[in-house]
Amino acid sequence: MNPLYLVILALFYLVFPAVLIKLSLSYSIIKKIGLVMVAYIVGMLISLLGLLPENAKELQSTFTDVTIPLALPLLLFSLNIKNLVKLARNTFISLIIGISALLITVISGYYMFKDAIPEAWKISGMMLGVYTGGTPNLVSIKTALDVNADAYIATHTLDTIFSLIYIVFLITFAQKVFGIVLPKYKFSNTAIESGAEENDVEDFSQLTKKESWLPLLKAFGLSVLILLVALGIGKLVPASSFTMVAILVITTLGIGLSMVPRIHNLPNTFQLGMYLILIFCLVVASMVNLDNLMATSWQLVAYVFWAIFGTLILHVFISSLFKVDTDTTIITSTALICSPPFVPVVAAGIKNKEVIISGITVGIIGYAIGNYLGIATALLLK
Numbered sequence: 001m002n003p004l005y006l007v008i009l010a011l012f013y014l015v016f017p018a019v020l021i022k023l024s025l026s027y028s029i030i031k032k033i034g035l036v037m038v039a040y041i042v043g044m045l046i047s048l049l050g051l052l053p054e055n056a057k058e059l060q061s062t063f064t065d066v067t068i069p070l071a072l073p074l075l076l077f078s079l080n081i082k083n084l085v086k087l088a089r090n091t092f093i094s095l096i097i098g099i100s101a102l103l104i105t106v107i108s109g110y111y112m113f114k115d116a117i118p119e120a121w122k123i124s125g126m127m128l129g130v131y132t133g134g135t136p137n138l139v140s141i142k143t144a145l146d147v148n149a150d151a152y153i154a155t156h157t158l159d160t161i162f163s164l165i166y167i168v169f170l171i172t173f174a175q176k177v178f179g180i181v182l183p184k185y186k187f188s189n190t191a192i193e194s195g196a197e198e199n200d201v202e203d204f205s206q207l208t209k210k211e212s213w214l215p216l217l218k219a220f221g222l223s224v225l226i227l228l229v230a231l232g233i234g235k236l237v238p239a240s241s242f243t244m245v246a247i248l249v250i251t252t253l254g255i256g257l258s259m260v261p262r263i264h265n266l267p268n269t270f271q272l273g274m275y276l277i278l279i280f281c282l283v284v285a286s287m288v289n290l291d292n293l294m295a296t297s298w299q300l301v302a303y304v305f306w307a308i309f310g311t312l313i314l315h316v317f318i319s320s321l322f323k324v325d326t327d328t329t330i331i332t333s334t335a336l337i338c339s340p341p342f343v344p345v346v347a348a349g350i351k352n353k354e355v356i357i358s359g360i361t362v363g364i365i366g367y368a369i370g371n372y373l374g375i376a377t378a379l380l381l382k
Contacts, residue, residue: 006055020035037171037172043287052286063279064283069246071277071280073253073257075269075356078270078353079353091362094315097322102128102311102336105307109303117300122146123151123300125377126138126141127307131336133339134243134366137366137374144375159308162304162309170334171345178329181317185326185328187352219263226254230249231246233245251340274348315329330355340359
C-alpha cells in the first residue's frame with residue numbers, strides 16, 4: 001500500500017476536526033447535533049464505505065494511544081478541584097451500583113446463553129474485566145483464561161460496535177431520558193448552571209486567535225511533559241499494570257497542576273483538549289469493522305448487547321432508588337463500560353466537565369479490580 005495514503009489519512013485525522021469546528025461557527029445545525037457526534041458519524045462512514053487503506057490499523061492505534069493521554073491534562077487544568085469534593089459520596093455509591101449491576105447482568109446472561117456459546121464462562125470473565133476496566137483487562141483475562149482467538153476477536157469486535165452505539169446514546173439522549181427518573185446534577189458554580197458551561201465546552205472560537213497561541217503552546221508543552229513522565233514511571237512497573245499506572249500518573253499530575261494559579265488560569269486549555277478528543281472520536285469510529293461479525297452467533301451478539309445495555313438500564317434503575325443524580329450515573333457508567341479515555345468525551349457531550357475527575361477516578365478503580373473480578377467470576381461460573 002502506498003505510504004502516501006497513510007500520510008493523507010493522518011492529515012485527515014488531524015485537520016478534519018478544525019474544519020468541523022470552522023463549519024460549526026457558520027452552521028448552527030452542527031452544534032445542535034454535537035461536534036463529537038458528527039466526528040463519530042464521519043469516522044464510521046469512511047470505514048463502512050471502504051475509504052481506508054488496508055494497513056491503517058497501526059496508524060489508528062498510534063492516534064488512539066497518543067491523543068487521550070495528551071488531552072487529559074489539558075482538560076484537567078481548568079477544573080476547580082476544591083469545588084468537587086462534594087462529589088465523593090455520590091460517586092462512590094454510583095460505583096458500587098455500577099459494579100453490582102454489571103455482575104447481575106453478566107451472570108444472568110451466562111445462564112441464558114451458556115448452552116449456545118462454547119466456554120461461555122470465559123466470555124463472561126472477559127466482559128466483567130472489560131466493563132469494569134478496559135481493553136487492557138480484556139487482553140489480560142483473554143491470556144489468563146486461554147480464550148480461543150476467534151471467540152476473543154468476535155467479542156472484541158462486538159464490544160467495539162455496541163460501545164460506540166452506547167457512547168452515542170449517552171452524549172445525545174441519555175441525559176434527558178434518565179432525567180425523567182434521576183435527580184438533576186447540582187453544579188458547584190451557579191454560573192455554570194445558568195448555561196455558561198455549555199458555551200465553555202463547545203466554544204472553540206478563541207483557538208483561532210493569535211493571542212491564544214502562546215498560552216496554548218505552553219499548556220500543550222506541559223501536557224507532553226506529563227505524558228513523558230507518565231511513560232517513564234510506567235516502565236518501572238510490570239507491563240500488565242502499565243496503562244493503569246500511566247493514566248493514574250497523568251491524572252494526578254493534571255489535577256496537581258490545576259491547583260497552580262498560573263496554569264489553572266491559562267485560557268482555552270479545555271477547548272484544546274477537546275480538539276484532541278475530536279481526533280480520538282474520529283479515529284475510533286473509523287476502526288469499526290462489520291465484516292468480522294458475519295460468522296458470529298446471534299447468541300454471542302445478544303450476550304454482549306445485554307451486558308452493556310442491560311447493565312446500563314439496571315444501573316439507572318438502582319440509582320433512582322438511591323437518588324444518585326443523572327450526570328454522575330452517566331459518567332460512572334461510561335468509566336466502567338468504556339474506561340477513562342471516554343470520560344472526557346461523554347462529559348463534553350452532556351456539557352458537564354465537573355464530572356471528569358470523578359469519572360476518571362471510577363475508571364482507574366475499574367482498571368485495578370477488573371482482572372481480579374473477571375477471572376474470579378469466570379472460575380466460579382466454570
